[in-house]
Amino acid sequence: MTSVEEPARTGGRIRDAARTRAEILDVATKEFARAGLAGARVDEIAALTRTTKRMIYYYFGGKEQLFTAVLERAYSVIRQAEQDLDVEHLDPVAAIRRLAELTFDHHEAHPDFIRLVSIENIHEAEHIAASEQLGKIGSPALEVIHRILESGRKSGLFTADVDAVDLHAMISSFCFFRVANRHTFGALFGRDLTAPDQREHYRAMLGDMVIAYLTADRTA
Amino acid sequence: MTSVEEPARTGGRIRDAARTRAEILDVATKEFARAGLAGARVDEIAALTRTTKRMIYYYFGGKEQLFTAVLERAYSVIRQAEQDLDVEHLDPVAAIRRLAELTFDHHEAHPDFIRLVSIENIHEAEHIAASEQLGKIGSPALEVIHRILESGRKSGLFTADVDAVDLHAMISSFCFFRVANRHTFGALFGRDLTAPDQREHYRAMLGDMVIAYLTADRTA
DNA sequence: TCACTAATGTACGAACTAGTACGTTAGCTA
DNA sequence: TAGCTAACGTACTAGTTCGTACATTAGTGA
Numbered sequence: 146m147t148s149v150e151e152p153a154r155t156g157g158r159i160r161d162a163a164r165t166r167a168e169i170l171d172v173a174t175k176e177f178a179r180a181g182l183a184g185a186r187v188d189e190i191a192a193l194t195r196t197t198k199r200m201i202y203y204y205f206g207g208k209e210q211l212f213t214a215v216l217e218r219a220y221s222v223i224r225q226a227e228q229d230l231d232v233e234h235l236d237p238v239a240a241i242r243r244l245a246e247l248t249f250d251h252h253e254a255h256p257d258f259i260r261l262v263s264i265e266n267i268h269e270a271e272h273i274a275a276s277e278q279l280g281k282i283g284s285p286a287l288e289v290i291h292r293i294l295e296s297g298r299k300s301g302l303f304t305a306d307v308d309a310v311d312l313h314a315m316i317s318s319f320c321f322f323r324v325a326n327r328h329t330f331g332a333l334f335g336r337d338l339t340a341p342d343q344r345e346h347y348r349a350m351l352g353d354m355v356i357a358y359l360t361a362d363r364t365a
Numbered sequence: 366m367t368s369v370e371e372p373a374r375t376g377g378r379i380r381d382a383a384r385t386r387a388e389i390l391d392v393a394t395k396e397f398a399r400a401g402l403a404g405a406r407v408d409e410i411a412a413l414t415r416t417t418k419r420m421i422y423y424y425f426g427g428k429e430q431l432f433t434a435v436l437e438r439a440y441s442v443i444r445q446a447e448q449d450l451d452v453e454h455l456d457p458v459a460a461i462r463r464l465a466e467l468t469f470d471h472h473e474a475h476p477d478f479i480r481l482v483s484i485e486n487i488h489e490a491e492h493i494a495a496s497e498q499l500g501k502i503g504s505p506a507l508e509v510i511h512r513i514l515e516s517g518r519k520s521g522l523f524t525a526d527v528d529a530v531d532l533h534a535m536i537s538s539f540c541f542f543r544v545a546n547r548h549t550f551g552a553l554f555g556r557d558l559t560a561p562d563q564r565e566h567y568r569a570m571l572g573d574m575v576i577a578y579l580t581a582d583r584t585a
Numbered sequence: 586t587c588a589c590t591a592a593t594g595t596a597c598g599a600a601c602t603a604g605t606a607c608g609t610t611a612g613c614t615a
Numbered sequence: 616t617a618g619c620t621a622a623c624g625t626a627c628t629a630g631t632t633c634g635t636a637c638a639t640t641a642g643t644g645a
Contacts, residue, residue, distance in 0.1 A: 184403030318542030
């Protein structure tokens with residue numbers, strides 16, 4: 146998610162509002178993810194950019210607004226990935242599995258996003274609530290899930306009476322926990338949930354779990 | 366988890382090491398859960414007790430050690446609940462469901478514990494790692510799960526080739542996410558995962574999910 | 586009952602930290 | 616090319632925050 150590419154610096158002061166803003170966001174993302182909202186230091190964020198603290202206040206207004214901007218950009222990444230997903234050509238079982246894997250892959254690839262969301266939950270989602278961009282926009286994945294569920298039930302494949310939001314929660318919980326809680330889980334049980342050689346194991350486990358739930362024999 | 370009962374104060378200074386220590390722990394638990402390690406204030410914790418900041422340093426040494434002590438006590442609660450669980454008389458399916466419900470109930474009843482664990486993960490479990498009491502002690506639930514899985518597989522009921530730690534992760538992820546991420550989930554999707562009238566719905570969903578996974582038809 | 590120590594209280598300081606007042610300049614536009 | 620403004624830098628402050636030096640006393644054991 147690094148947005149700043151060119152370190153082009155010719156000597157004198159360079160002016161590039163977009164680049165300065167993006168660089169602050171990049172650094173702030175790492176810093177907030179590392180230390181939390183209260184733990185992150187505005188001075189430290191500024192020091193890690195090419196510019197000064199003054200610019201953080203100039204572009205974002207303050208520490209909290211900067212955090213909100215960081216969150217907004219982090220959420221836009223997964224939303225884009227969900228939007229780019231194409232599962233219309235797949236059968237319901239394969240489609241759900243594909244969608245679950247998308248969440249699995251995204252969360253694994255973006256641990257900073259996971260940390261930011263954890264931190265935002267400590268703050269009871271007040272920044273999301275205050276954000277025009279993030280408030281109750283839902284997720285592109287929800288509509289996709291909804292359509293797959295419809296089709297799966299119609300064909301008799303899916304027996305579960307579950308709605309899209311709950312299924313999304315089920316998928317997210319597994320993917321989120323695996324990344325977010327890997328430290329305490331590893332420290333307590335001696336197992337690294339994100340060990341590379343176990344990746345396929347957990348990826349398959351997620352799919353198996355969701356499909357088993359959706360297709361379970363419910364005649365008993 | 367409140368340990369301090371008697372506010373007995375006769376006028377002069379009262380000395381009760383155990384009570385003072387416990388009161389600090391009670392207040393610190395709430396404060397750390399509310400604001401995180403960096404966000405919590407030692408002065409604020411002290412102000413909410415009957416004693417002074419000096420006592421925090423006297424009994425715990427510092428802010429970080431106090432946080433570790435808070436974590437240790439919080440973990441001891443769920444460990445005790447797991448130890449008290451008796452599922453030996455149940456069939457494997459009922460036993461697993463009962464165990465999952467125990468985690469579900471505990472996490473719902475102890476949101477502060479969930480927040481503390483989230484916070485500890487932001488700090489990459491460094492306090493657990495440094496704690497003699499918490500380092501790799503595992504969980505009483507693991508042995509229970511192990512025995513149930515053995516028995517379920519032997520009887521042919523369970524088809525899944527899963528080990529106790531992974532199943533524990535599956536159960537925990539659902540229960541943990543539901544409480545830890547309820548704020549962002551609610552803000553984004555407009556659904557309160559911890560709404561009291563949905564409690565039984567999610568409790569059943571967890572059990573259905575785990576049992577479906579364990580008993581799925583894997584002949585195909 | 587006397588002395589000793591664990592337990593407690595007070596007051597303070599050094600370092601940090603978010604935010605801002607004020608000054609400067611690059612680069613665009615008329 | 617003159618001047619205007621968005622973009623940027625410096626230096627500072629008011630308030631906070633962790634931690635501690637020092638003083639005090641309740642309760643216990645000899």
